[in-house]
């Protein structure tokens with residue numbers, strides 16, 4: 022059974038007859054600064070995104086103590102340990118409410134987040150977000166996925182760091198409860214090499230899971246791969262957005278700056294319009310070109326009245342006035358003399 026249209030956001034449907042839904046993933050590109058987060062929300066709206074997304078985690082729930090204590094020596098680190106780093110970046114529940122209010126009431130763009138632990142699922146449920154994102158970090162976290170599905174809120178589920186068997190399990194888990202979910206192909210590398218992106222996985226997902234919509238969450242550099250994903254039928258595209266690719270932080274360099282993000286959305290809209298239908302026919306926009314450069318027949322030599330037209334009698338040229346179409350000499354006789362190179366029009370022929 023083909024996927025039914027899905028109302029991901031009140032009034033905003035996902036499906037073959039609806040525009041691709043573009044998620045601006047702010048993630049942690051706000052540098053732990055609520056003012057920057059608000060700037061990113063406003064920028065995402067200006068770039069044409071359909072919604073903004075953050076990442077919600079309670080560090081003590083997402084990580085164990087040893088993981089929080091491990092040194093994080095990367096140039097992208099905001100602390101000596103991974104715990105200090107994550108603490109610096111994490112927004113409080115109150116911050117989340119403020120950001121949601123800012124997004125929805127001030128900027129007028131839908132707001133949601135990925136839930137990175139069980140407490141975060143409950144928090145997002147209490148916030149009544151329009152949909153919950155499950156990031157690739159939780160592909161194997163079937164209890165979390167089941168908990169999120171049980172809220173009955175639509176889900177967008179990424180599948181980076183998983184093989185097909187893992188994706189089958191996610192699909193089967195959510196399907197037991199409802200079909201209001203979208204699977205995103207994703208490769209969790211920042212950025213992934215193009216040969217490891219395998220956009221054809223989108224087609225494989227479409228074949229294996231025909232009753233749900235499929236999308237793509239990209240971490241590659243540039244916008245080309247996401248545009249190609251749209252031509253493969255991705256109904257949702259998710260990309261990180263940044264104010265500056267050179268900022269400190271793991272995701273900035275493979276995020277899209279405002280100009281690029283806006284261009285991606287515009288190109289997606291152009292591609293959607295351009296994909297059109299399978300039917301090959303002459304389009305209205307081609308008529309001027311047919312009038313200017315379309316070829317018709319002229320007399321190959323001086324031809325006298327009564328000549329039965331054969332291939333030897335005609336040449337095919339851009340002619341003035343327009344003559345008969347190249348094939349239309351068949352079964353016709355001239356009803357007057359036609360000089361060499363003169364157009365052979367309907368007025369100079371009669372049927373045999």
Ligand SMILES: CC(=O)N[C@H](C=O)[C@@H](O)[C@H](O)[C@H](O)COP(=O)(O)O
Nearest residue numbers: 048049097156157158209270271272
């Ligand atoms: C898998 C996953 O969660 N990936 C997220 C979404 O793409 C990323 O934004 C990570 O949170 C980010 O790359 C982590 O960076 P760091 O380790 O420097 O905080």
Ligand SMILES: C=C(OP(=O)(O)O)C(=O)O
Nearest residue numbers: 076135156157179207238
């Ligand atoms: C990790 C996330 O996304 P993805 O797996 O799509 O990159 C996320 O949404 O938090």
